[in-house]
Amino acid sequence: MEEKNSRNGATDKRKFAQSDAPCEVVHEKKYPKGIRFILLTLALMLAIFIMALDTSIISTAIPSITSEFHSLDDIGWYTSAYLLPLMSLQPMFGKIYTFFTIKPLLIASMLVFECGSIICAIAPSSYVFIIGRVVAGVGAASIYAGGTIIITSAVPLRKLSMYLSALSSMYAVANLSGPPLGGIFTDSAKLTWRFCFWINLPLGFISIAAFVFILQEPERETVQISWKTKLSKVDLGGTTLFVSSVILLFIALKFGGNESPWKSPRVIVCFVLSGVFLGAFIILQRHLKEDATIPPRIFLNRSVASSVLVAALLSLGCNVHTFYLPFYFQSAKGTSASKSGLRLLPYTLSLTGAELVVGTSSSLIGVFLPFMYFGTSLFAIAGGLLCLLKVQTTTARIIGYQILAGVGVGSSMQLCATSVRAAVNHSDIPIAATLTIFAPFFGSAIGAAISQNIFRIELRRGLAKIMTAKDALEVFDAGGAGVDRITSAINKGQVRESYNFALSKTFMIAAVAGGVAFLLTLCIKWRTLKQKAESREEDVPKQLQEQHGKIESHTV
Template structure:
């Protein structure tokens, strides 16, 4: 019987195994991610302690809602866009840029002479935080094998838990003994450390030959960013925030300004959904993903848990300091 020529075998060639970082390099990657997430968590929680003093300095009490909402507006609007940026461009560059944007926002808040500038700084910080949070999951997914990911993903919640405790203590110490501006200056050295660690340890993700994607032009990448959907989503969210901010306080819920805001919000939502259906997988929220039961239920859970958490994390400290004091 003639032996079969191995060079002419029809058996598929096994792809080269993926080599993930180990040892010191993996430790530095985790340290960089932990520092970046701690930075975001600290900023989200420390401001609640500082808001009464911030309001005393800036005076306009009507802006108090925007001190937190401006951050979450850009955070929610751009987090999905960052997912595509991490796909099309080097992960290291996008992640470090996100931390740098967050640092710029923190610096603007720290030196802001007016409430409007402070709110702009919060919006810039939220833009950077969106990239940091998206990058955390993506970097872990590309640097760790599947069986090890849950252990390290849990560090995300751990950093938020630690920051929620530390932030209240630091915020109280800064506002009492120094100035509320140190609540934002403290972000600068932490962010610098995260950038340094990321610059040293983050490299191109390990890919097998079957995972290598062909290069695409910047025009193709730009078309898949769904900038139109984002341009519709942001004004709709602004209308929602304004309606919630003004309703029942500055205007009655049946007043023309509130009705206009709610109508614009409804139109924006309908148009955004239409754009996603039209663009399918090239949209910000592909319908085939949203239709998955696990994804839809997870989104509802996070929405509900986030709303409940912010009551305790953000409004409760303000209530105790400004009303019960």
């Protein structure tokens, strides 16, 4: 990039420098430096943090939420209602930020997220709570897209990876702090679980104030096109078809085998319509070609498809563990919400530590597949061990199993993005990278639906063996944190055993996901990072020019 200092000459490099120089000038003029830039970066990190915190803080609070709302049947919705819009709307918001003004969109997104948090905090019922989660998820999707585009436009290319890593690190911080905080708030008689959402208000408004007074709209090369053309390029039709397909699939998985038989018209129609909408989405993407949200040539790449599926499966399994381990601690072991959050730390700490070690090691060595083989196989083994948890299992074993699972996920999931980027041409990296963002959210959302179904079926089956239907209904109404509050002559020890039985069956989902993920890693072609890095040095300036202002370029 040193050619930028040259303003004259006839060589291709000098011509490129002349065309690229205005882009740098725009950055120097429009974006704050010094304290202003530091404050803007911190505000973006805070915005990403509260968005990520909304995913993790709820894990230790859900048993108490189900007890208050008598809504054990809705536990899957509490996660998926947030994750579904978060993962499915990101590509659309990425294109919206490409064609529309960034600053007001980002501020509006923060306000939408705050409104969703308020709805959750004051929710009088499970239904209203789920609506609040959906609203917050819509805002979070736009926040993530807007945050990455701001950082990408505000820093030089040579520093881009560092600042994107700073934003991504907020997920690690949220994963570490979320469960303990959720447990502390839930156990507090004054704060209760509702403070898990009230806390978003002061933190969010700090970011909003910073965006209002510090953020400046970047100057981007624009083409005067009509609103109709802009909306067509956003691919609203594709987004609608895909979201509809995912929602119908989730509904089918929620009701099938639980509230309705798998062969019931209700479930079959949902599955069929989900497939129809997905097929229509694929056809539309093929028709749109380069304007498609996901160009078919990218996902048809074997290594890309395998890596994306591995990321989705690992996220699915990890979500099952982090979501239902608090149920194990509170409902089967009888611990408090705050203690269950602390007992989850071995999982989150080992996951974060493995990410740091493996990320550094793979960069130094120049290969990534051996780490993916190790991580996915270890996660499959750990998933199987967690299925063996009993009410009497010692703390040392529980910690050991969690560490194995955390190291397995941390050693492999982040490398799925590396694998995707190594498998495509440099010009396709921005678009392909969006898939690596989408996949974990998709896996978590679908995993929540499947695990909820298995958990409810197995818990009902276990309770039916030891008590009457009336007593079983009382246990369900008590919720995950209400076993100790059951007042009838029900044997609480047997209830805990029933919870443990249901949870062990639920954890099998994660074990299977880990095993399939390992098999899929065998389909990824062997590549080294050093060759890719050398060729990327030559191509990335052109890539940045072509993708400047697009959300995909912020996820590279």
